[in-house]
Every structure is written in C-alpha cells, then in structure tokens.
Amino acid sequence: MTNHWVDIKNADVIMLNGSNAAENHPASMYWIHKAREERKAQLLVVDPRLTRSAAKADLYVPIRSGTDIAFYGGMIKYILDNELYHKEYVLHYTNAANLIHPDFKGPEDLDGLFSGFADDDGDGFGTYKDRSTWSYQTDAEGKALRDETLQDPQCVFQIMKRHYARYDLDTVSAITGCPKDKLEAAYKLYASTGAPDKVGTILYAMGQTQHTVGSQNVRILAMIQLLLGNIGRPGGGVNALRGESNVQGSTDQGLLAHLLPGYLPVPTSADPDLQTYIDNKTKPGGPWSGGYWTNGPKFITSLLKAWWGEHATADNGFAYEYLPKVESAANHYWIALFEAMYAGKIKGAWIMGQNPAVAGPNARLERKALQQLDWLVIQELFQTETVAFWRAPGVNPAEVKTEVFVLPAADAMEKEGSVVTSGRLIQWRPKVAEAPGEALPDHDILDRICRKLKELYQADAGPFADPILRLTWDYGGGPTHPVVGELVDITKVAREMNGYALEDLVDDKGTVLAKKGDLLSGFARLTADGKTACGCWVFSGYYYPMPDGEGNTLPAAKRRGQKDPSGLGLFPYWGFSWPANRRIVYNRCSADPSGKPWPDGRDLIWWDPNADSGTKDAEGKPILGKWVGYDVPDFVVTKAPDAPGGKDPFIMRTDGKGGLFAAMNEGPLPTHYEPVESPVGNLLYPNRPVNPVIKIWKTDEGQEVGNNWGAPDKFPIVATTYRVVEHWQAGGMSRWLEWLAEAQPDMFVEMSEELAKEKGIQNGEMVKVSSARGTIKAVAIVTKRFKPFQVNGKTVHQVGMPWHFGWGGGEGEEYEALAKGDAANDLTPHVGDANTMIPEYKAFLVNVEKA
C-alpha cells in the first residue's frame, strides 16, 4: 500500500476492485465504514460477482473476469473527455507533459502492438526487446522535453488520449458485459475525486493481479490515481491488500525469484561482479540512474557486509561472487519452477507454509511434478495435501519415488518476531503460546539446518564451500526448548535487518554518527565502503530505539504509542512503517507545487519557508526553509518547491514524475487483451486476442495431465477462483480447524439462476465442473448474486469457486482435514502474467454439468 489501513478513513470515494476486502481483509471494513460515516464517503465495488464486499457497496458494478483494462481504460477516457483530472497535479507531478520519441507507435497504429515488438518464431507471441521508441525526447543535456500546454501530439497526455479513444461506453460495455448506465455511474463517481479537495482510494487484491495482464491491471489503477491526483495524499493511494498477514514482510525480505532483500535486483549472469552489477543499474536510463535509488550501491554493499562480514572486503567485491547469478529471474518463478520440476530438472524441494498440491495452477500437473522429485522437505502445521501429495486421488503411492520429510512448524502465534502489514507497518509480536512437541518456528528450523550445513562443509569442504563457511550466522542465545535445546535469539536477526555500524561512522565535521556495533538510526547512515551492515535497507531503523510519544524509548517496531497529532490516523508512534517510519509514501504530492497542502483539510506535510533547516550557509547563518508536517516527508527535507526538482515528488523514479507512460513488458500503456481462455475475441484488436508477451507452456499438451487449453465451444463458461472469509489460502491453516470447517465445510461452485436453469441444476446439488485440465465436483450454489453478462450481444455465463479445498491431506482422522473437497486449481491454467508470472487464476473457461 502506498498509504495504510487506517488511512482508508480519509477517503471520499473508496473503490474496491479485484478485491473482496470484507472477506479477505475484514479489518479494512472498519475503516471503510468510518470513512462512510464520518466523511459520507461512497463505496464502489467492481467485481464479476456480488461478494460480501459488494453487498455493502453504494454502487456495485459487475464486469466479466479479465476485462479490467477495458473498464479502467473507459474510465480514463471518461476522465479525459470530461476534463475531470486534477490538472495541476497531472501537469507537475506526472510525465503527462513529457514528449515521447517521434517514432513511438501504439496499438491503434500497429493493430494491438506497440513499436518494438519482435516475434522471432512467428507464433504470435514475442517480446519488446527494443524499447528505444518508448523513451522521452531529450535536449542536448539529456533533460526530458516537456510541453506544459499538454497539446503536443507526442506528449504523454495526447498519446494516452489517443490510446484510450476507442474505450467509449458502448465498447467497454460490449467487452465487459457491464450495462452502460452502471459504467457511467461508476466513472462519474470515481472521477469526482479529481477535484483538488476530494481524494479517492483504490483497494485492490488478487482479482486484479492474477491475470495474464495482472501487472497492467495494477498499472492502470496507478494511472487513474495519478490523473485524479490521488497518490501521496491522505485518503488516496494505490493500495494492494496483500493476501497474507506477512506477505509484505516476505516481499520486503526478497522471498521472490527476482529480488534480494530490500527490492535489490537479483544478480544475473550479466552482472558477474559487484562493479558491473552497480554499473548496469546506475548507467544512464538505468533504474538507479536517478532519484533515491542512486543510493543503491550503499544498500547492496551493506547487505553483503551483513551476510559475509569480515570476509566481505572492498578487495573481493564485498564477497559479491558468493551470490548465485541467474540467467533470468523469470526462469525461477512459480510456473517455471514447476515446469522444471515436471521435466525432472529439480531433484529436491523445500516447502515452507505452502500447499502447492492444491494452490498451484493446473494443480494436477504440479502434483505430478512433485512426483519427479527425489526428496521433498515440508515445514507445516498439519498434514496438508502437499505433505501427502503421494496419496492424492488417482495416485498409487507405491509408484511415487519421492522421499518426504515433514518438519513440524510453529504457528504464527507460537513465535516472536516482526510482521509487516500491507501498509508497510512493521509490528513486533510476542509469542503468545508454546508450539506443541517438537514443532519449531521456521527461523529455528532454518538455523539448525544452516548450522548443520556449516558443520558438514567444515568436515568436507567442496569446491564452493566459502559462501556457506564464511556466512555470518550467529543467532543463538535464545530461549531453551525442552526438546531441542537452545533456540535462536530473534532480536539478533532484527539487529541484522535494522543494520549496524562495523566501524565508527563519522561525518565530515568529525561528529560521530554511530559507534562501532551500534544500531543504525536509518538507511541514511548506510555506506558503500563496507562500514555498515544491513540485511534489508528498507527496514533500517525499525529496531532502533525511538520514543513512543508517551515517555518510553524502545525498539521502533515494538512501540505502541497511541498519539495521533494529525487526526489522520497516522499514529507515528505505533510500530515502524518502512521506509523511515513514513506512513504515506510519495507524500510530497499532498502539497501543491508551491508546497501548500491541497485545500482538502487533510494537511500532511508542507513547505515552511521560515523553519530552520538545520544547515548553515557559507557565512554561518542558518538556512531557512524545510518540509514539515505530521508525516516523515518523502522528499529531501530541505529541497524548496522552487528549487530544481522541487516539484518532482516520486523520488524512487529517476525523473521524479509519476509515470502515466511507463515501460512494462507489454508496453508503456495498459491495453485490453482477453484472458488466455476467453469466450470471446478481443473486440478492440481482433488479431491480438491475448497479451502478446506472455509465455505459453505446452508441456504434455493433449495428455490427460498436461498444459491443455480450452475453447469456448466445449467450455463456454467463464470461471474465476477466490477465497472466502472462513478459510485461508489453500486451507492449510483453516480446514483443520473445527470452527472454520463448520462454517464452510464443502467445496462449492456459485452460478446464476439463469445458468442453473439452462443446465437443469438445483441449488445444493453436486455438480461437475470441468476445464481442459480436469474435472472436479462441487456443491452448486445457485444465486441471484451471479448474473450472466451480455458480451457484445452474446450471453456469457460466469461461475466462481473457492480455491481453499483439497481432498484432505494425511490419512486418518488425526491427520485429515475436516473440510474437504476437490481443488479448484485442478482446473486453472499454467500461464502467468508477462511481468511477474503470477498465474491466471481469475479467468479461465469451464463447463458445468449435473453430476
């Protein structure tokens, strides 16, 4: 989230899209209701089905799964046509005025493609290797050219206008299946937040991301928020309601194939040594060439120092060579990983708190992939379907060669440590219960494994033992476990993530900023010369002693101070919000270009020309002028609005401007493409039905288990998957619990009364749902909450299923889940987004029959 949970209360319009917050983020509804009560805010819900969130909406807009870009493209057109955008904001804070390369061509010119597309094998899919035409026009000094009148046909504003010119109400209605009056009402309502004194927030979740155009689905939301001037302001933002309680933390810690902790790119084969790694990023046009990322070298060096300590020296490139390099991170994303596993390229797997046997797309194929492993280690609470994948329905356990090791893990409540909310708020949590038996926190399991590894390497050092042997690994000294003995002292991990000084840090005037061994107050203290160690730069300062506003000083993440001087719900003394305890990022945007807060009564930060900046000029006189306010400014605090770059609020972008036009793998502007499996063609670009830069896997196509693709003749119904409030993800934490199993005991499929009538299905009866990849059984819920869509004159039905269920995992009452059912993911396709490879769980084709 650019903003945070409490901040929802400051919104005038709240738009939920691809998010069922009431079910999956129930706590958010408290703040949504608060905004509605205290600000008379309106709640707009955009979703294919009437969810428990939609049931609370002031306006509910149904759209067919997978047509978000058409819907939001229509909104952009509506905003532009009716001049409802926040003019000053758009002009100063975005790249709307920037001039784009004269040779740039968009889908309107190139039949659904942008300039630079290369389809080497002619299969209709390719890449944008050459993105030179997507660049800004620059002057001789390399400065971007801008037309502040926004009239130049090559300026972003005009390009965007042309790009969405055909997304009119009729067309959008024909694509999405949403009635025109509802579309117009939604556009009108949300566009009302373009007024300078109004702010709207967008809360999105996996309904937005789990598409082959998922990243662009999110990007178009960012564009709308930029156009309406809603980013960086209280009550605004593009807010990802993250799918799990600490998934934000795991992202921050780099538990992704393409990232190291703190969003540092993972080294690839193009970065053989540290200097090249840094150069590749800091070169002109590189991601670290401007803005705050110019500090990137400090972050990577401090990370390496945290990991290899004294063995990381300037001479050896701070042990950078110890890091594995990947060919392409994309080869290590979920689907690619399971394809490799399926192909027998992976010998062993270690799974922690995941249930891919149920959760993965085309789960039958993924379960078969697990069978190709020699060994599998799982850290789990219960005997989930992944623990027991070898006895899945239709599998003969005798034929599975995989040796499975199950390590009993402690639950979240059974361990101490920090958890990061979607709003980037890091809160330290105590352990509130003992884990049963030998169950250990994941960090203790890993600690013991790592120590054992070191021991083994010590005894028999192979050719590449140094990364293991020299790894800084000294987290012991924690409490004593009755069975396994000494555990990790988690505060030592916290110290490493926070960062500490390896030598005395002294500024140019000789003042000691931090003594050797001291915790660092923040990432501003990090250096690129090896004097600091920091395991995750964005966390820096989170464990540093800070006041809680009530007279106590304690590690920032442990604070529970409840003062809220702004009344905006920032609660700056509660926990620690990365980065730098900043509650709302890009908050320079909360003030107008001159530095005064927008006239909306939600003053956050502003430029005070008379405040002492703390610096002195050459004559020793204090320099006046400073950004002040309630939040930590996301800006150079002494940079005046009229100084160069004083109106460039997006400091993590090289040019400081919000990217209405910004490169993604599909191009610089989101374009409507249909899901890979769609009942209709692409009405806008008939020759480009689907995202042209995705990877289509064809493994075992045509086999019983394989990457099979359905067409509307056999599978005419759009299906989507989702979660319900009663269960958690693939059910590993909920289907074994009696209270939750009771509330939602069986797998179901929801459908409209119209479809049920057509198929002769009665409410509550068992039905078969089949896709090109499999068939499952589920209880039919026939409901008025699903309605058929009129898509370009054709009736398109949609059904929905939760993906929580599985056959029950372990055998016997002691191990088996209470709530059991077929897995929806037996039906979903093995295809992912072109940028992130997140699977397309939300839109595919099925058929439904009486069982």
Next chain:
Amino acid sequence: MSVRLKGTDSAIMIRWIPKYTTVERFLHWVHTASFIPLALTGFVLFAPWLEPLAQGAAGVTIRLIHRIAAVFFGGVPIIYAILQPRRMVLNLKEFLTFSQYDLLWLKGAFPYYVLGRHEEMPPQPRFNTGERLTAIVLVLGTLIFGLTGLPMWFLKGVMPVWLFQLAVIIHDLMFIITFAMFMVHFYLAVVHPMMWQSLVSMRYGVVSESYARAHHAMWYYGEKRAKEMWEQHRREAGH
C-alpha cells in the same frame, strides 16, 4: 371365615364376597405406586416455590423418576387389557353406566360421609357413583397424560412449539384434576373411618357381605331387588 375381634376373645364369622381379581389388585397398587411419585415429581416442576428441588442433578433425578413412574403408570392399563380384557371391558362398561340414583348419591354423599347419615344413600352397583367418577377421571387422565406426556418426552423440538405449549398446559390441568381426585380417593379409602373395607378389598379382593349389602345393594341384591328395597325404604321413611 372367622375374624377375631381385636381385644376380645370373641370371633365372628364373616362372609366375603370377591370384588377384584388378583390382577386388578396388583395393577391398582402399581398404579398407586406410580401415581404418587408422578404427582410429587410433577409438582416439583409445577410449583415455583419448589425451585430448589428442580435444580440441577436433583431436577434431573426428579424428571427421571417422573419418566420411570410414567412407564409403569401407562403400563397398567395395557397390561390389564392384555391379561383381562373382558374384565376391563366389563368394568369400563360399568364405569359408564349411570342411573337416576347417581344424582341422589351425589346429594347424599356429603351427609353420608361427613355427617354419618346413612339413610340418604341410594342403592349402588358394584362401583358407587364416586368410584365410577373417579375411575372415569383416571381413565381419561391416563389417556391425556399419555397423549401429552409422550410427545413432550419424545417429540420436543420436533413438534410445533404451540402444540408443546398446549400439551404442557393440558398435562397440568389434568394433573390438577387427578391429583385433587386422588387426595379425595386416598382420604376415603385410607383415612376415612368408615371405609376400611375398601382397603381390605384392595388388599384381599373381597368385601364383607354386610358391606356389600350396605354400600353396593344393586350388586348384592341385583338391580331390581335393590330398587324395590330402596323404594320401600323411602316409603317407610315417609317420603
């Protein structure tokens, strides 16, 4: 049979006339033995001031006793119908046979039982009016207790609540009637100084000839003769 009078040496001969069969006597006592606990346990739930007895384990026990007793109580007529159906029909017929004398009996009952005025009592068959009314109430009571009690026992939560509520109230009303009746019956049969023979009859199944003559003339003499005797008695008394 000779009976030695208490405290004397003299013995008298008494002729005994059988009134009840062994089965009837046995069942009567079973009925009594079940009715009393039924009434007492029922009363605990009925009377708010007995709340402490109804609570918790005591209450559970009381309700259990009520059920066990109810089985016996309800079992009596069934066993009777199985073992001696003809007697049962006969008795039922007799219970339901009323004559002009019943009114007179009712009129004479109070002077007779309380004030000891024998002369007003009309002749009666084997069961006098009071006995027959008692029996009818008991038969009806058993039926109604069963018809309301069994559903309350087994169909609670199944049958509609209004029916349950109705059953409760009817059960209670029947209780009021039968229990009041029982007390009168108990009084007359056990406490009342004049009626010791009724106890004997339920013990041994017989009544003395003289008792039969005095109290059940229509049975002892036959209907016709008894009527004639009554008419004569009335004339003699100057009516």
Next chain:
Amino acid sequence: MTERLAMYIDTSKCMACRGCQVACKQWNDRQGYVPGVRETHNVGTYENPLKLDPQTWTRIKFIEYDDGERFQWLFMKEGCMHCTNAACADVCPTGALKYGPYGIITFERELCNGCGYCSQFCPFHIPQLEVINRLTGEAKSSKCVFCQDRTTNGLKPACVKTCPAGALDWGDRDEMIAKAEARVEVLKNERGFPKANVYGKTQLGGLGRIYVLTAPPEVYGLPADPKYPAISTLWQKIVQPVGQAVFGATILGLVAAFFVARRNVHMEEVE
C-alpha cells in the same frame, strides 16, 4: 435494577465475516465440525450451521432479498434477544434462566435440569436443548448469555469485541437505541434504504438486542410483533396458582371433613 445494557447490531455494516460466530465458540468453548458427530454440509448457501444449536449460540443468517427496487444480500446475527418480558426465564422451573444484572437473561448450566420449557416458549426459538439422552430426559439448555462472565466484569461480549466491521457495539441500552435511530436516519436519507428500521426497541417490553435493519424484520425471520406466549401467561398466572389453590382447598376440606366425620361417623359394625 441496575443499568440496562444492550447489544447494538448494525446489519448494514455486517459483512458476514462470522468472526462473531467463531469468537462465541472460542470464548464459550463450543464445538465446531466434529467428524461423525457434528458435521455441517453445504446445501447451497454460505450459511452454516443452518440453525442455532447447543454448540452454536450465535450465527449469521444469509438472506438474498429483492424487493424489486434493490437487491440486497442481507446478513443477520442471530442469538438470544434478552427480552424484558422473557418467557424462557418465566417458565424455567429451576432458576437456571434468570433475569440477571443489566437486563441479561443469565443462564447457570449447573441449575438446569433439562426440562426444555425455555426452548419451547421462546418467541424467537432461541434456547437450544442439548439432549444428552432422550429416553431419560437428560438434557441441558443453552443460549447466548451476552457472555455474562465477561459483561458482568466490565468487558464486552466476545462477539462484540471481535467484530472488525464495527457492526456490533455494547453499552447502555438507551444509547444503543439512540445510535440505532441515528443510523437508520442515515441509511434512509443518505444510503438509499427507505425501509431501514430499528428492531428491538419495543418488542416484548424491549429487547437486549437493538438491530439496525435495511429491510422489514420479517425478511430476516424476525417477527415484527413477537408475542409473549399466551399459554405461558395462562400457565403462570392462572393454572399454577389455581392448581395450588385447588390442592390446598382439597387438603383443607379433607382435613376438616375428617374431623367432622370422626365425630359423626362410626366404624361400621361387622355383623
């Protein structure tokens, strides 16, 4: 009597997360899905359990309601109403169900003998009889007691405490009514629910639950004008006193008759 407390239930804010349903089970140690013993199954609705039962004291009802003007997916938290005129407490022969402090109809399981009258006389069908043995009649009643162990110690009921939507509140009954009435005005005037109404203010002398509804009460299965069961009144006000009077009079009469008879009646001589 002390202050009357009440539970505020704003169905317009409830999103059916069922946190209350689960929190209730947790605090009151109630069972959920137990294989072979207490299973639930999907019968074509999100709703489960499908009715209150001895292990389920509160639950969310899911209702799809289309009045022609607007389709609503309604969620309603069901549970004991804690009536001012509570038939359950009135008919309870054990005092297990009582008019407790703050207007709570309290329940003491130890006192309950399982007669089940409460379950049969409640106009809302709330008390649930846990039949342990149908033959012996062994049973225990159960119902929401507004977490009497919490609320009599100054805490909120578990369900209110857990509600993330702010749909539930707990406090002085008059304040809850005022809050509900204000909310209904907002729903009528600003949110397009012309049929919004407050439920519980007057019913049965006033309920301990004050509902904000966006559809007529009947749609939620709530009787608009619930009646105190006439038979309960008849029973307590007439049958019980009359019965006891009859018994008393009979006994008195017989005792008197005995003493009179003893003077007048002589043992019949044996001939």
